[in-house]
Amino acid sequence: MLFILKDNADTSQFIEKIKMSSASYKYVDLDGRRVVVAWPDKYVEGIADESIAMKVKVQTPFQLASKTWRDKTVVNVDGVEIGSRKVVVAAGPCAVEDESSVIEVAKAVKRVGASMLRGGAFKPRTSPYTFQGLGIKGLEILKKAKEAIGLPIVTEVLDTRNVTLVASYADMLQIGARNAQNFALLKEVGKSGKAVLLKRGMWMTVDEWLSSAEYILLEGNSKIVLCERGIRTFERATRFTLDITGMVYAKTQTHLPIAVDPSHPAGRRDLVEPLALASIAAGADMLLIEVHNNPEKALSDSEQQLTVKEFEKLMERLKLIAEAVGRTI
Ligand SMILES: [Mn+2]
CATH class of the missing domain: 3.20.20.70 (Aldolase class I)
Known part of the structure; x- marks a missing residue:
């Protein structure tokens, strides 16, 4: 599951929620876009937070490489x-x-x-x-x-x-x-x-x-x-x-x-x-x-x-x- 975070939003509560879910996760900054990838999906499906701009359930084994959240990289x-x-x-x-x-x-x-x-x-x-x-x-x-x-x-x-x-x-x-x-x-x-x-x-x-x-x-x-x-x-x-x-x-x-x-x-x-x-x-x-x-x-x-x-x-x-x-x- 991908969580694309809002620019400048405080993410501390969101990260707390992810930790509580016992999912594995990684926070990455890709060209200024802050993204949290968390797995398995079923642990984090219910998570909602003010700091999330977009939540994407990706159906492929690759998540960050997927076109579902970003159209084009130059x-x-x-x-x-x-x-x-x-x-x-x-x-x-x-x-x-x-x-x-x-x-x-x-x-x-x-x-x-x-x-x-x-x-x-x-x-x-x-x-x-x-x-x-x-x-x-x-x-x-x-x-x-x-x-x-x-x-x-x-x-x-x-x-x-x-x-x-x-x-x-x-x-x-x-x-x-x-x-x-x-x-x-x-x-x-x-x-x-x-x-x-x-x-x-x-x-x-x-x-x-x-x-x-x-x-x-x-x-x-x-x-x-x-x-x-x-x-x-x-x-x-x-x-x-x-x-x-x-x-x-x-x-x-x-x-x-x-x-x-x-x-x-x-x-x-x-x-x-x-x-x-x-x-x-x-x-x-x-x-x-x-x-x-x-x-x-x-x-x-x-x-x-x-x-x-x-x-x-x-x-x-x-x-x-x-x-x-x-x-x-
Ligand atoms: Mn050659």
Whole structure:
């Protein structure tokens, strides 16, 4: 049960009532809106108080992430608004490999309309024998690229022990698909107060994905962008199956903005463009695209990273689709 409290109202009596009910509860301040989430519902159903502006019985396992109490959240990442009319494109290499190539790619993607730079410093790899990322050195390179080019940085954090470190370099923390149900990590990025890009695990239902967002929200952090990146199905011809259905459904269930990563489900560069176009047509608020200055030589995901030229062509086509659905890019 959600209790949205009136601004400036004295809530002491209300909190007393919640305590008396023996329900579990948490008080959070989400962008200045004071909310108490209490559970189970049956303990608090009868509670009424002067300080309550709205009481919402949410029928889904996720409460704060639900659209029942808030229509829309716009996430501000160092001046870039995600969830407004403008579609935000974050582009850059799968992994940070060296300074000059990151700066070259950052410059190129900015020139053709990307608003954020993506790049992995800590890489979650299926095999421990493949390139694991440059770690702190990669973060330093991203920071230099930001200073030189001015695009906000989104990069992945893999470990609770590194959240403070990565947050000191990044503008947005990415939780990768493989960590999408790492609840300790979700709580830590929630506490960091940084914007979070929460990818959907390839095994997760939409409800489970939104329940992961709930862990971050419960720490008082509503700067969350959900990211669909493909799920595992019986289809093996492509790397993953981009779940546009799930993305569209999620938009009906949550106030949080939604991003799509068309690069990882595609697994090959010729599929990235049509998947990106479909995502914008279906209402995605943000795209995450892998771009490399020399994809053939890339140390990870070499097959799916676009060249700068391909990315430029993609941005031109995206503009047409964005315009057709009443958005800009
Ligand atoms: Mn990748």
